Amino acid sequence: MSKYEELNTSTRILMGPGPSDAHPRVLKAMATPLVGHLDPEFLKIMDEIKEMVQITLQTKNELTFVVSAPGSAGMETCLVNLLEPGDEALICVNGVFGNRMADIVERCGARLIRVDAPWGQPVDPQQVRDALKNCNPKLVAIVHAETSTGVLQPLEDISRLAHEAGALFVVDAVTSYCGTEVKVDDWGIDAIYSGSQKCLSAPPGLSPVSFSKDAVEALDKRKMKVQSWFLDLSLVRNYWAGSKRAYHHTAPVSAMFAFREALRLVLEEGLEERFERHRRNHLMLRDGLEALGFEFLVDPAYRLPMLNAVKLPPGMDDATTRKRLLDEFNIEVGGGLGDFAGRIWRVGLMGNSSNANHINTLLGALRSIL
Amino acid sequence: MSKYEELNTSTRILMGPGPSDAHPRVLKAMATPLVGHLDPEFLKIMDEIKEMVQITLQTKNELTFVVSAPGSAGMETCLVNLLEPGDEALICVNGVFGNRMADIVERCGARLIRVDAPWGQPVDPQQVRDALKNCNPKLVAIVHAETSTGVLQPLEDISRLAHEAGALFVVDAVTSYCGTEVKVDDWGIDAIYSGSQKCLSAPPGLSPVSFSKDAVEALDKRKMKVQSWFLDLSLVRNYWAGSKRAYHHTAPVSAMFAFREALRLVLEEGLEERFERHRRNHLMLRDGLEALGFEFLVDPAYRLPMLNAVKLPPGMDDATTRKRLLDEFNIEVGGGLGDFAGRIWRVGLMGNSSNANHINTLLGALRSIL
Numbered sequence: 001m002s003k004y005e006e007l008n009t010s011t012r013i014l015m016g017p018g019p020s021d022a023h024p025r026v027l028k029a030m031a032t033p034l035v036g037h038l039d040p041e042f043l044k045i046m047d048e049i050k051e052m053v054q055i056t057l058q059t060k061n062e063l064t065f066v067v068s069a070p071g072s073a074g075m076e077t078c079l080v081n082l083l084e085p086g087d088e089a090l091i092c093v094n095g096v097f098g099n100r101m102a103d104i105v106e107r108c109g110a111r112l113i114r115v116d117a118p119w120g121q122p123v124d125p126q127q128v129r130d131a132l133k134n135c136n137p138k139l140v141a142i143v144h145a146e147t148s149t150g151v152l153q154p155l156e157d158i159s160r161l162a163h164e165a166g167a168l169f170v171v172d173a174v175t176s177y178c179g180t181e182v183k184v185d186d187w188g189i190d191a192i193y194s195g196s197q198k199c200l201s202a203p204p205g206l207s208p209v210s211f212s213k214d215a216v217e218a219l220d221k222r223k224m225k226v227q228s229w230f231l232d233l234s235l236v237r238n239y240w241a242g243s244k245r246a247y248h249h250t251a252p253v254s255a256m257f258a259f260r261e262a263l264r265l266v267l268e269e270g271l272e273e274r275f276e277r278h279r280r281n282h283l284m285l286r287d288g289l290e291a292l293g294f295e296f297l298v299d300p301a302y303r304l305p306m307l308n309a310v311k312l313p314p315g316m317d318d319a320t321t322r323k324r325l326l327d328e329f330n331i332e333v334g335g336g337l338g339d340f341a342g343r344i345w346r347v348g349l350m351g352n353s354s355n356a357n358h359i360n361t362l363l364g365a366l367r368s369i370l
Numbered sequence: 371m372s373k374y375e376e377l378n379t380s381t382r383i384l385m386g387p388g389p390s391d392a393h394p395r396v397l398k399a400m401a402t403p404l405v406g407h408l409d410p411e412f413l414k415i416m417d418e419i420k421e422m423v424q425i426t427l428q429t430k431n432e433l434t435f436v437v438s439a440p441g442s443a444g445m446e447t448c449l450v451n452l453l454e455p456g457d458e459a460l461i462c463v464n465g466v467f468g469n470r471m472a473d474i475v476e477r478c479g480a481r482l483i484r485v486d487a488p489w490g491q492p493v494d495p496q497q498v499r500d501a502l503k504n505c506n507p508k509l510v511a512i513v514h515a516e517t518s519t520g521v522l523q524p525l526e527d528i529s530r531l532a533h534e535a536g537a538l539f540v541v542d543a544v545t546s547y548c549g550t551e552v553k554v555d556d557w558g559i560d561a562i563y564s565g566s567q568k569c570l571s572a573p574p575g576l577s578p579v580s581f582s583k584d585a586v587e588a589l590d591k592r593k594m595k596v597q598s599w600f601l602d603l604s605l606v607r608n609y610w611a612g613s614k615r616a617y618h619h620t621a622p623v624s625a626m627f628a629f630r631e632a633l634r635l636v637l638e639e640g641l642e643e644r645f646e647r648h649r650r651n652h653l654m655l656r657d658g659l660e661a662l663g664f665e666f667l668v669d670p671a672y673r674l675p676m677l678n679a680v681k682l683p684p685g686m687d688d689a690t691t692r693k694r695l696l697d698e699f700n701i702e703v704g705g706g707l708g709d710f711a712g713r714i715w716r717v718g719l720m721g722n723s724s725n726a727n728h729i730n731t732l733l734g735a736l737r738s739i740l
Contacts, residue, residue, distance in 0.1 A: 004633070007627055034573060253389060
């Protein structure tokens, strides 16, 4: 017999920065026998997913679909399609994911203008206003929910500034989507991407995206081919919409089954109810963690409800304690990234993982460790 | 209640160009509750997957892993990492997927040298020899199993020519992998990509890849950053190997569970036994289809066992008949692409779908339609 045994994983309680726990209905839908990626039944499923993504992003954008790869590929989809060599792009950076956008901008051959804010703080619109005096960017991009620091970024002022400067407004909603308000149309967002594995609680691997009319116009005006064939919207959109539904790549059928079921669960709960649940559980976790000596990194006005960045109590070792949580209690929480490595935890309360029982379980485990 | 009802798909018999039917064990593994993408248990699963991909590709290549996106992204991974602007690339084209490689080469800013052969025929090594007299390519790339035409391309002569010219040899094994011999080391293949949803019979969405020492050396010698952040091997390899296992993107955990189980099934069957099964079932299907008036597109010496490209009998309408097969019998077969649209079918016998019962089912349905 083979040395590779039957899959045998521990039953984890996922309270890190994603993936979050998938609902049993999502797992069950994913295990449905496959249909072909051009089967009329699958094309209908794609249509339904598109509609439900429109509802959950609060947008009427026609070009709304799901990239067949994780959130980082969604980020790259937005940037490589909207930028051409020589374009300028203003990127707001206050964490890992802003940095990643800046990196991709340079790989597009575009000129990068960075607006940096300290990690753990939001970007101040005044910084963007100042930077816009000295450049003429095609787009302004920012992270709505910075997963590396737990900061919720207010978007409306910066959106207005971007549009006044004639730029498109691009938003990373990987961690905020389905966990807190994301109003694509009301907030004037021209391009947005998210991930499947955060507050939607589908398995990781897919990235919902949406593009406004202005963004589509910019796509249509491109002079050069998009540098990525796989992410080229001029090709992908013919598979997701239109009369022809032309083959582009083989869609991840099972992952889309799961994604659809996760969206159904969101609509059954209701968006407002879901956001309120995330807020409520954040407050419960906050009280519990503060009582144990953890201190929040972010000012209350800008705290994410689904991603709680906390400084460790004095004397607590990061790696040892996270290992004990995992080994003895099956609980995953996230460590810090970059300068915050070893100094903060990122405790996720995302989607299906945002519930009182998880919080009590974590707090109980921490009490017995401390 | 929501207008979006519980997932309700027909039980298809998948005999198209992929996806193929996933084994129930694969679907069951995929529905396992999630673990985190940096969980030690998941890192071990990644190690096991890497080893099983090495075994099934018959290679000792250290840089062997799975791209978190479909086969087309695997293709793009190989080309964007190995090519820089100004490099030359010789691409052999005798179908849709050779064409796709040529398209990506140009998007890399590399100089494209095309060697074209008629669709439905293999590329003649003499053509490659002639083309190499007038160029100095960094790589020579070719499709092993052209899914658009059903041609099996002999690789060894062209590999030798590529190496004699100082070029790397890049192979598309999307449809051949786990269905017919693919000997990466013996055949001198420097970079190879495949897909999960063909003869491996895992759900679509992942792409196993492997790079030789010479290819890794070429990666290390790059002057510019890879144009894709998501596919940049200098980053991805630190997640898949090494002591640090650094976060790059969130891996599609559930899809990897399924991929691992599909690999386990391949090793349990045995590679030789699996290839023989694909050959045997191809011959059975051939006899049945020819008796019904179908005519094979490809010369017997170059026919793929897992993808049978056949011209329709006179008077049979493509779209109508495929629709009847799907609607009345739940059987999916593939239509033609490009110039072959409406004129040929592509009947897949891939992985779990390569079995006598499927063949009898299809032949019976066709007899009752005709």
